[in-house]
Amino acid sequence: MKCLQCGGKMTVRHETRRAYAGLEGVIIEGVQVRHCPECGEEELSYSNVEQLHAQLALQLARKEAALTPREIRFLRTWLGLSSTDLAKRMGVAKETVSRWERLDKPLSMGATAERLLRLMAVHEQPVEEYPLEQLEHVATSKPAPLRVRLKPRKQGWTAEV
Numbered sequence: 001m002k003c004l005q006c007g008g009k010m011t012v013r014h015e016t017r018r019a020y021a022g023l024e025g026v027i028i029e030g031v032q033v034r035h036c037p038e039c040g041e042e043e044l045s046y047s048n049v050e051q052l053h054a055q056l057a058l059q060l061a062r063k064e065a066a067l068t069p070r071e072i073r074f075l076r077t078w079l080g081l082s083s084t085d086l087a088k089r090m091g092v093a094k095e096t097v098s099r100w101e102r103l104d105k106p107l108s109m110g111a112t113a114e115r116l117l118r119l120m121a122v123h124e125q126p127v128e129e130y131p132l133e134q135l136e137h138v139a140t141s142k143p144a145p146l147r148v149r150l151k152p153r154k155q156g157w158t159a160e161v
């Protein structure tokens, strides 16, 4: 594999990376890192990205603490929705969605809207196990980032919370 920047020969290694997609508690194992010793260029590649994102979305939907602004944004974009789209589905103003996702002094989403967002995320994928009783316990405590370690396995990405 040659470097696209300078044509140098790239080395390949596998690393564990933190704060995937800006989600501070998310650790991903087995990330392929191609590095060019000549110019310092670095390329990351994740195997089976679609399933990685689906696994992450599921873990977010299941976590107990309220979602953080970055997590809300991750789920919204994973669902392929613009702020306007999400606002329409939730019956809120577009500005409200922006305020949920604002990093500085975000507006609390509230348990009802959170449950809806989480259900939308769960609905997008075949999930054997998302007990509805679990919903009683979600978003009942202050926002805290999901802490999860995702590992690439033959059968797909597995999560260790």
Ligand SMILES: [Zn+2]
Binding pocket: 003, 004, 005, 006, 007, 008, 036, 037, 038, 039, 040, 041
């Ligand atoms: Zn290079």
